[in-house]
Structures are given as C-alpha cells and as structure tokens.
Amino acid sequence: MKYSGWPDSGELVVGKVDEIADFGVFVDLEEYEDKRGLVHISEVASGWIKNVRDHVREGQTVVAKVLDVNEGSQQIDLTIKDVNEHQRKEKIQEWKNEQKADKWMAIAFGEDVSDEEYGTVANALLAEFESLYDGFEQAAIHGIEALEDVELDDDDLESIVDTARQNVSVPFVNVTGYVDLRSPSGTGVDDVKEALKAAEGDGDVGDEIELSVTYVGAPEYRIKVKAPDYKTAESELEASVARAREVIEAVGGTAEYHRERSGDEE
Secondary structure, three states: OEEEEOOOOEEEEEEEEEEEOOOEEEEEEEEOOOOOOEEEEHOOOOOOOOOHOOOOOOOOOOEEEEEEEEOOOEEEEEOOOOHHHHHHHHHHHHHHHHHHHHHHHHHHOHHHHHHHHHHHHHHHOOOOOOOOOHHHHHHHHHHHHHHHHOOOOOHHHHHHHHHHHHHHOOOEEEEEEEEEOOOOOOOHHHHHHHHHHOOOOOOOOOOOEEEEEEEEEEEEEEEEEEEHHHHHHHHHHHHHHHHHHHHHHHHHEEEEEEEEEOOOOO
16 A cells, blocks of 8 residues: 655655665655655765765665655655664564555455555554554454454455454464462362363453463462463463452462462473
8 A cells, every 4th residue: 555645754764766866866655656755965874975876776675764845846855864773674664564464455355456445444444553554463363353443344344354364473472370279178179170260261261362271280280371462461361360269269278379380390
C-alpha cells in the first residue's frame, strides 16, 4: 500500500536512490504514490563531501528524514545524515512489516482486490491499530475479539483472522513459576489433583495462551505459561496459582508460590 498524500516534516521515510547529481541525490519515496524527494549534498553525510557517489549509489534503499514539504512546487527536501542507525533499522523493519501486511491483504481479499475495497479495509484497520501489520498480528494472537471495534462486515473480519492465523509469525514469551501444594487431610492426593486441575484452568484459558502444570517433586509443581507478551504471561501465571490456592485452602491445605525451584533440578 502506498499513501496518496504527502509526508510530514520530521517524518522518517524509506526511499530508493533514483538519480545522483553533483548537488545532491533524488530519492523516490517507496511509501508514497508518485513522490520524489531531494537530498542536498550537504544533507547526504556529515563533513565535507568530495563525491556524492562515495556515500550513495543508484538503486540503494535509504531512510531519510523529511526536512520540508512544499506542495505548491511539488518539492520534498530530505536529509540522510540526520538519521541515526537505530532509527534506520527501526524504520526499515517497519517498512518490511507493511510490505508483509500488503501481501496478507492480497491473500485475504484476492490479488485483484479493487483499490476502493483495499482502501476501505485498510482505513478500518488503521482506525483501530497503528499499522496494518499490527492489525493482522493482533488478529493472529487474539482472533476475532481483536477486531471487535473494526467497522467491517463479518466476512471481511473472518478473512483477516483466517489469513493472519495462517501467515503471521506471532512473537511469544515464556514464564515459569513453582507452587508447593500440601493437604493434611486423608484425601490429600485427591485434593492436590483437584488443585492442579484448577491451576490448568479447566479449559478456560484463552486460545492465545499455552499453560502447563508438571510434577517436579512432592510437594512442588512447575507452572509454565506461553503468551504473546510478558504482562499477559505473568497475569496468567498468577491466576493459575490463585486457582490452585483457592481449591487447596478450601480443604485446609496450603499453596506456596515461588519463582525458582526449591530443590535441585532433575
């Protein structure tokens, strides 16, 4: 997807070097339709420049910052030297992500999707998410619930979710905790089993969460949680322990939670 408007001053843009002259470099903006910017020789690199070609070449992909936009004269002034390495890498990754999202749109709605339909879907997603990539990523993680505020019909939403779950590589994190479960009653073994069942969630854990409880060595059990982010993972871990504690304490037992193993690893 390319934007039809103009970039803003201060915005980072991705471009391809189209022409090199003695006074500067012309750059075609990859994210904007029919937009071309100029990097004056003084903005190509810091210090004195003898030959512009020592710093850039035709066809090179660069990240530049917009210095000024004059729509009347159709001119966009850019700088390359004021973009640091961190900004360059981050912007390139963002651009690559949006290229992926563009392909996912074609998969979801067909290679021959009209510009009007594409725009309708894209604008609906961008009204709720920072980027198309973010919208697809959230759909892959959370399913249709992630799109509940997106103003599209059900068929479109289902196409986005199906495409996302088949094509998006979702980042996940893992956290681990331990709980010691003890029950003084004569049915202590069954009490612990019920507490472990509760810790596992009884099937009520979200689709985006993987939670497992394994035996370490009496009375210690390991709880592992795999989730899209640390906040969610930690919350699910604490909820798992809370469920186990509620069940075991109801029969006079105890639950002691700790993040590290009490004994030696097997």
